[in-house]
Amino acid sequence: MSWAEQRHNGRWKGVYRDAQGRKRSAGTFPHKPKAERAAAKAEDKARRRIMVDPSGPRMYWAEWADTWWPSRATQDSTHRADTSRFETHVRPRWRSVRLGEMQTVDIQEWVNELGRSRSASTVRQCFYLLASSLRSAQVHGLIDFDPCKGVTLPPLPVGKERYLSRQEVDRVLFQLHGPHRMLAELLVGTGMRISEACALHIDRAQIAERRIDVVHVYDHQNHVMRPYPKGRKRRSVPISDHLAQRLDDWLSAHPPSAECGYKHEGDQCRGGLVLTGQRGSAIDPHNFTQRTWSRAVKDAQIGHARPHDLRHTYASWLIQEGVTLERISKLLGHASITTTERYAHLMDDGHEEVRGALHDGRSAANTARSASGGQGADVGAARLSLVVNNGSKREGNNAQ
Numbered sequence: 001m002s003w004a005e006q007r008h009n010g011r012w013k014g015v016y017r018d019a020q021g022r023k024r025s026a027g028t029f030p031h032k033p034k035a036e037r038a039a040a041k042a043e044d045k046a047r048r049r050i051m052v053d054p055s056g057p058r059m060y061w062a063e064w065a066d067t068w069w070p071s072r073a074t075q076d077s078t079h080r081a082d083t084s085r086f087e088t089h090v091r092p093r094w095r096s097v098r099l100g101e102m103q104t105v106d107i108q109e110w111v112n113e114l115g116r117s118r119s120a121s122t123v124r125q126c127f128y129l130l131a132s133s134l135r136s137a138q139v140h141g142l143i144d145f146d147p148c149k150g151v152t153l154p155p156l157p158v159g160k161e162r163y164l165s166r167q168e169v170d171r172v173l174f175q176l177h178g179p180h181r182m183l184a185e186l187l188v189g190t191g192m193r194i195s196e197a198c199a200l201h202i203d204r205a206q207i208a209e210r211r212i213d214v215v216h217v218y219d220h221q222n223h224v225m226r227p228y229p230k231g232r233k234r235r236s237v238p239i240s241d242h243l244a245q246r247l248d249d250w251l252s253a254h255p256p257s258a259e260c261g262y263k264h265e266g267d268q269c270r271g272g273l274v275l276t277g278q279r280g281s282a283i284d285p286h287n288f289t290q291r292t293w294s295r296a297v298k299d300a301q302i303g304h305a306r307p308h309d310l311r312h313t314y315a316s317w318l319i320q321e322g323v324t325l326e327r328i329s330k331l332l333g334h335a336s337i338t339t340t341e342r343y344a345h346l347m348d349d350g351h352e353e354v355r356g357a358l359h360d361g362r363s364a365a366n367t368a369r370s371a372s373g374g375q376g377a378d379v380g381a382a383r384l385s386l387v388v389n390n391g392s393k394r395e396g397n398n399a400q
Helices: 032-051 061-071 076-094 104-115 120-139 166-175 178-190 241-253 285-300 308-320 325-332 337-346 351-371 375-399
Strands: 002-006 012-017 023-029 211-214 216-219 224-227 235-238
Touching (some): 023 032, 061 076, 061 120, 076 120, 166 285, 166 308, 178 241, 178 285, 178 308, 235 325, 308 337, 325 337
Antiparallel strands (some): 002 012, 012 023
16 A cells, blocks of 8 residues: 655655555655655565565575576586686675675675776676576565666777788688688688587588578587577578589588587487598687687788687678678677677768768859859858958947
8 A cells, every 4th residue: 555645844755555564655755646656666666575585685695606506507618617707706705795785886896896907808797697696586586676787887898800801811721721721711701600610510511502501519628519509590601602612622522421420419410520620520629729720820921810800801791792780690690789780880881972962062062153153152252251240340349
């Protein structure tokens, strides 16, 4: 039950009863409707508190974390990185704090303090872990609000993407040989992540249709083929006639085996790998990057570049050809177009259209002036001079 009461000074107090039936105030307001709305909102919040486990707010965060952490569904590689951040930065700060005592201002101070010694990316990842644990606590009825809401995170620095020219790509490709060259051509020709390209199976390479289906990712640390992407639609990437021919020639000279030889999670192996390293094993993305690729880039003398920059290069070439960000987002498999917007600065901002409009306007003005024998500009200048002079005279008279 909620209502409004008028005070002796004419203001209105919003009043309601909490879960225990005690009379509570929602504050005072100059108008009765505002007081009634505030009281109704406070009452609704009080009723929702009934669903919270009374012992929840008194539980230490560390107790809840020990229950919540094992239930997280993450890939092994992600879990290892998260565990390091969790144990180093999150648990030490919050383990002795009760859930009901965790406040937004305290979390903001922790984020700010962490930002003084850690990168913005690390700070954000640590915050996301804490926020995930508290959202789960709220869902399970241990707390009635999320104290992480309203926390300001440090902005991420401008991306360090490298966009290679076609000449630079050719120079790197010249330094690569065998499956490693084919891998680089596949990366720059499809925009695939290197772990996706290393997991490409023959049954997913639709060469006749000039299409590649991105279905798996190779977890080189655990030697497992995982379904990818998680929780999102699998994507198909069209390929050029040139890349289709290169793949066809490669597979003719290096026919894949019947199976890849690796454990599959979520499905069964239906064919061998398109690209393999020594003894038919999958190409290790880490070893390729640190050894083969770095040496090729150094010999090509193009400056620092990563294999992942071929993905950025692919996007930049598409933009140069007028492909929309929405389409590029789907080709790259981005969960949100916000990620793809990092390439927006590469797009034509319509400068030529603006220049053309300005040029056309100037041409029209010159045409009009020529038609009037040049008098139009002189008349306009005379009028402007008259206005200025008259204005000056008036200011002089006023000053006097």
